[in-house]
Amino acid sequence: MTRPRLATGARLRYDEVREEHLLLVPEGAVRLNPTAVQVLELCDGERSVEEIVGVLSTRYDGADVGEDVRGLVEAMAQKGLLVDGSA
Amino acid sequence: MAAPKPFTLIAELSYQCPLHCPYCSNPVDIGHPKYRGELETEDWIRVFGEARGLGVLQLALTGGEPMLRRDLVQLCAAARDADLYSSLITAGTLFTRERAEALKAAGLDHVQISIQSPDREENDRIGGNRSFEKKIAAARAARELDFPLTINCVLHRQNLDRIEELLDLTLELGAQRLELANTQYYGWAVVNQEALMPTWQQLRRGEEAVKRFRERVGNKVDVLWVLPDFYEDLPKPCMGGWGRTAMVLAPNGDVLPCQAASTIPGLEFANVLEHPLEWIWNESDAFARFRGTGWMQEPCRSCPLGRQEVDWGGCRCQALRLTGDAAATDPVCRLSPNHELVVSARESAQTEEFLYRTTKRPHGSDVGGARASSANYF
Numbered sequence: 001m002t003r004p005r006l007a008t009g010a011r012l013r014y015d016e017v018r019e020e021h022l023l024l025v026p027e028g029a030v031r032l033n034p035t036a037v038q039v040l041e042l043c044d045g046e047r048s049v050e051e052i053v054g055v056l057s058t059r060y061d062g063a064d065v066g067e068d069v070r071g072l073v074e075a076m077a078q079k080g081l082l083v084d085g086s087a
Numbered sequence: 088m089a090a091p092k093p094f095t096l097i098a099e100l101s102y103q104c105p106l107h108c109p110y111c112s113n114p115v116d117i118g119h120p121k122y123r124g125e126l127e128t129e130d131w132i133r134v135f136g137e138a139r140g141l142g143v144l145q146l147a148l149t150g151g152e153p154m155l156r157r158d159l160v161q162l163c164a165a166a167r168d169a170d171l172y173s174s175l176i177t178a179g180t181l182f183t184r185e186r187a188e189a190l191k192a193a194g195l196d197h198v199q200i201s202i203q204s205p206d207r208e209e210n211d212r213i214g215g216n217r218s219f220e221k222k223i224a225a226a227r228a229a230r231e232l233d234f235p236l237t238i239n240c241v242l243h244r245q246n247l248d249r250i251e252e253l254l255d256l257t258l259e260l261g262a263q264r265l266e267l268a269n270t271q272y273y274g275w276a277v278v279n280q281e282a283l284m285p286t287w288q289q290l291r292r293g294e295e296a297v298k299r300f301r302e303r304v305g306n307k308v309d310v311l312w313v314l315p316d317f318y319e320d321l322p323k324p325c326m327g328g329w330g331r332t333a334m335v336l337a338p339n340g341d342v343l344p345c346q347a348a349s350t351i352p353g354l355e356f357a358n359v360l361e362h363p364l365e366w367i368w369n370e371s372d373a374f375a376r377f378r379g380t381g382w383m384q385e386p387c388r389s390c391p392l393g394r395q396e397v398d399w400g401g402c403r404c405q406a407l408r409l410t411g412d413a414a415a416t417d418p419v420c421r422l423s424p425n426h427e428l429v430v431s432a433r434e435s436a437q438t439e440e441f442l443y444r445t446t447k448r449p450h451g452s453d454v455g456g457a458r459a460s461s462a463n464y465f
Binding site for chain 1: 092094095134139140141142144145146154170172174196199200233234235237306307309
């Protein structure tokens with residue numbers, strides 16, 4: 001997974017009724033914590049995983065977010081929710 | 088206790104359909120005058136907004152055949168405006184490239200196309216209509232327009248042996264999901280149960296074929312496969328629990344807790360032309376009747392497995408059909424005093440002959456009578 005993007009048909013949204021972030025997919029939804037939302041918003045099929053790490057690290061004053069981001073991307077890819085945009 | 092927030096609205100836009108599948112989940116009396124009326128465009132649009140306000144996120148546009156609605160493009164646009172994730176559940180025969188483009192532009196999110204069998208002749212025989220080629224063309228059109236695509240196949244004794252071909256066809260069509268939906272025995276499937284009930288050997292072979300496919304293909308195609316109720320000994324949380332996650336809107340505006348709830352005598356269904364959806368979901372009798380655990384009888388009431396809030400007592404319609412009491416424990420449960428009825432139903436496979444779904448009274452049959460006596464069908 002070099003340049004992740006959301007799988008076809010997956011849509012990020014905030015649910016005002018439940019007050020939580022969700023990733024909507026065909027006939028289902030995945031609840032997202034605030035960190036996951038920030039990562040997924042950057043998964044545009046253009047940025048590499050390392051670039052996403054860089055953006056978020058800068059946003060959080062140089063914090064080391066590499067492991068968290070890579071773990072999340074891998075888990076979402078396993079579930080078929082992220083696909084490789086460079087493929 | 089406050090009602091949970093619904094997740095899914097199943098919008099049955101029309102009971103009209105070019106296909107005649109003998110296991111259709113629509114009521115067996117779809118020809119009845121009470122089903123003749125269909126909601127107007129503005130009614131549906133209002134309901135979509137009300138549904139979102141209640142918490143609904145997923146909208147299934149189904150039927151019958153939803154593509155028979157001339158306002159479908161408008162309804163898809165309204166779903167997008169209401170911020171609902173919309174799925175079109177179609178037989179595919181009317182899903183031409185031109186209409187698909189219009190639906191895409193309107194904001195339709197996902198397309199699910201049914202296939203009755205991966206074999207052309209068998210598909211057309213089961214659906215009672217020459218439809219296979221159109222379905223394949225529809226699936227290709229959906230993928231060309233980059234719709235996420237689900238192929239749905241209702242499984243039964245007469246097509247289960249083709250599961251391998253079906254898996255390969257799904258892969259070849261570029262679908263992301265394959266829903267292998269075991270026939271559920273309500274609606275028309277009850278009338279045709281003896282022609283549909285699979286054998287245990289077929290299910291085992293099917294399960295193995297799915298396993299091999301998953302190993303070979305990985306997560307490229309998400310295959311949804313669940314053993315049918317009749318071969319289990321603990322019930323499933325039907326509809327995610329009564330009045331917990333989903334509601335069904337019939338074409339005439341009646342709101343039901345599940346597609347088969349109209350088979351339960353004494354349940355009154357409120358209509359969106361008379362009541363706000365919020366009241367129907369939170370307050371109406373049909374939704375309150377079996378919501379939660381307070382209505383449960385023994386053995387559910389003192390469930391030794393602690394599954395009250397896992398399976399929510401199973402399926403009410405199945406309990407009714409098999410025991411005559413909609414508030415009984417689902418006989419699929421091995422703790423039910425009626426579990427033997429489920430065991431014996433597995434052995435009921437006897438005929439290959441279908442009684443086709445129709446709005447007319449099928450020739451030489453008494454469908455109304457079959458429904459009225461469905462509690463004693465075994």
